[in-house]
Amino acid sequence: MKLFTCRTCGQTVHFDNRLCVRCGAMLGFVAGDVTLHALVPAGEGLWALAPGGGGALYRFCDNALHGVCNWLVPADGPHAFCEACRHNRIVPVTDPRGLERWRRIGLAQRHLFYSLLRWNLPRPTREEDPEGGLVFDFLADELDENGNVVSAAMTGHEAGLISLRAAEADDEVRESVRVSMNEPYRSLLGHFRHEIGHFYWQRLVRDEATLEEARRLFGDERADYAAALRRNYDEGPPADWQQHFISTYASSHPAEDFAECWAHFFHIVDTLETARAFGLVTDPKGHAELEAEVTFDPYRAPDAARLVEAWIPLSVALNAIQRSMGQPDSYPFVLPPPVVEKLDFINRLVHESAE
Structure with missing residues (x-):
């Protein structure tokens, strides 16, 4: 994720900010x-871009009202809705708790769409593609009269429909x-990145050579x-799964392997862009193998090897910092050569x- 600048005063602002501090x-x-962008009022409900306020006019997505x-x-x-929200079909707004869940879900969803926009990946709505367009349902659990969960909503993908359990x-x-x-x-963002991997398998892996x-x-x-x-849950992953897969779930089925690798590709690229935006460099004395600096645009990387070369030292540093704070590793995964080849694909x- 890039850093942004308030064009009114020069203050650094962040993706989820709504006001310049x-x-x-x-x-x-x-x-x-x-x-x-910093905005300039331009009439009732209308905004222009700072500093001068000239040019095109905008209004906020209707979900800004919530x-x-x-x-x-x-x-x-x-x-009426923005590039991300116009894909939503069911949202959890029946009560204050549901609304708070939607706020957290929406932030993760817009973070996903930031990456889709950076790569300009196809993202048709159901209006544009009634059979397989991208649509989201954020589903509530079924509860009894005492508020206990009778049936938990499922997170998954089917023919362009991504369902997410709102309780998560x-x-x-x-x-x-x-x-x-x-x-x-x-994480919520991890769910989005994984499930949309299934969507893009259907959209992009089509011609005979690619398939x-x-x-x-x-x-x-x-x-x-x-x-x-069933085999995965009953027997567990293969004994040598770490030599071939990014996670145990990836070893369960080829479709899940692709979706898991797709999600990790997003994790790696977006985190490397954040590191580049902050000018982070790893240069531990006596540990040359952990030296790294992101001097390229990760969203335009020529191959996965370039990404992984920077990612491994950075992820090791991130994990060490997390441990110093008594927190779990940020990236508790290993990238064996077969996974790097999948990421390159x-x-x-x-x-x-x-x-």
């Missing part, structure tokens, strides 16, 4: 240039699931999915598929 300017994100979005839409455009916006729920499933990492290479790397996605998951797929 120095001058109080209203801030809004414009998908067209993937930038957070305090869940800081993105803008062109004032003369056809959409609560730290205690998400952490309890992570522990019960023996996962090293679980053949994907099956060589990840396996045949036509393998019985339900049987593979995804890097090429993303760049070749930009609209």
